[in-house]
Amino acid sequence: MWRLVREGVRFYRPVLLISWAFGAGIFAAVLAIIAVVGSAQDRSEILKVGVQIPLPILIASVVAAFIAIGTERSENRVRMHLMLPASIGKIAVARVLLPTALFLIGLAVSHVLFAVLLALQGEPALSPRHGNVDFIAMQLLFWVQVPLAIREIIELRHRVRWRGALPPKALLVTAVALMALIQLGSWDSVPIRAAGAAALVVLVMAFTVVLFVRRTQFTR
């Protein structure tokens, strides 16, 4: 399983780096425009805006994760992986872990850049504000995982009647509703909200794995 994820990350590493370059480049261009034509022309004001760098890196990582999901599907990777002497459970877990791993690498980079920029601003590098990055990241990761879950529900509909697919559909809709509740709820604790979002991510991943393992058709 880990080998599958590791090889997948190796394959999509250029995509991830190019996405980051684009994200950071666009962000730097925006900063430059603000510095030239905007009101925030001194260094400290630019740095205040600059600490938002985790956001473009995270979004670029989401783009890379979506490219990975789409490419795996278009290149019919499941077929190749199922021919390997690896259990279907491991293949299923690796399938959801690959986009997650790409995204989590982006999250780690975001934290490092955030810490550096906080330090440059004179704030503690390990500020509690890192919790905000985690919370945003878990929300984005949730939406990275949802298409994989939807794909499994579509596959399920090919083999069961519509009533049979209702419970999984209801479960997924509930997960989306819970995510909305976590996003819009009035809790003050960011770490708890981030943990809640992370728990939902794990739930959706487990949901996708279970449906994949129960498939009766792995090629079309």
Place this chain on the structure above:
Amino acid sequence: MNSVPAFALTGVVKRYPGFTLGPIDLSLEPGTVLGFVGPNGSGKTTTLNCIAGLVVPEAGSVNVFGRAADHRAPTWKADIGVVGEAHGFYRGWTANENLRFLSGFYPGWSNQRAHRLAVRLGLPLDKKVEQLSKGHLAKLAMVAALGHGPRLLLLDEPTSGLDPVVRAEVLDVLWEVLEDGEHAIFYSTHVLSDISRLADELVFLREGSILLRSSKDGLTERWRRISFRLADTDVAVAAAVEYRRVRAEHQVVTDDGEATLAHLRELGAEAIEQSRMTIDEIAVAILKGGNHVAAR
């Protein structure tokens, strides 16, 4: 001698909207080549996918070298190599990188074997998969399937869409693979010329059901095209699969040449001429004859 079949399908059924495969009972002994012949949509690929584990049948069992083809206990997969039109290679990697990826999963993988095959087939290992021609992709699929030394090779129209030169190269490699007498090959195709040299036995499939299983030599020995003259207008000829009459000349295709000839002599037929049929012609007659042939 190993008595465990390379694969055994027992009562395998797979249903799709408008199509049902089976129930299929089929097995393959090690060291033999089984040609699996049928028109498009007859269920060849579904059957092969059931053995490869890409399709889970609704009923029946699939065993590979005596082990249930269960995805939860995947050791049986190390014994099979699969070549089909869909492959799943990493298109952004070179052929060599794809082989390196595969080598990490198979305990029996031999880089030496894979590279020797690649050289033998003229496969450019340093080219990205997305830049490979269809012929080179087929060769890569062949190298990837044989790199770990599988005892059972499942081939789903591996030469489909290839030019005659590449097709001959691929078939030559299969011929070499067979030399040790330990490999079993299940070759699904609708191009009979591909397997007429390789196959020991042929299985004919139509609309999800097996019509006939016979040795290749038995087929070419028994099946004949016979023409004769007889005054009677309507003749029921023994073992005839096809019958045609042009004035006083009658033509039959028979699946038992000797029985037909004996019957014609009894009827007093004159100017009897017989010719052997090619495997292609026999296959067409069988697949057209359908249940008539299957009932024999």
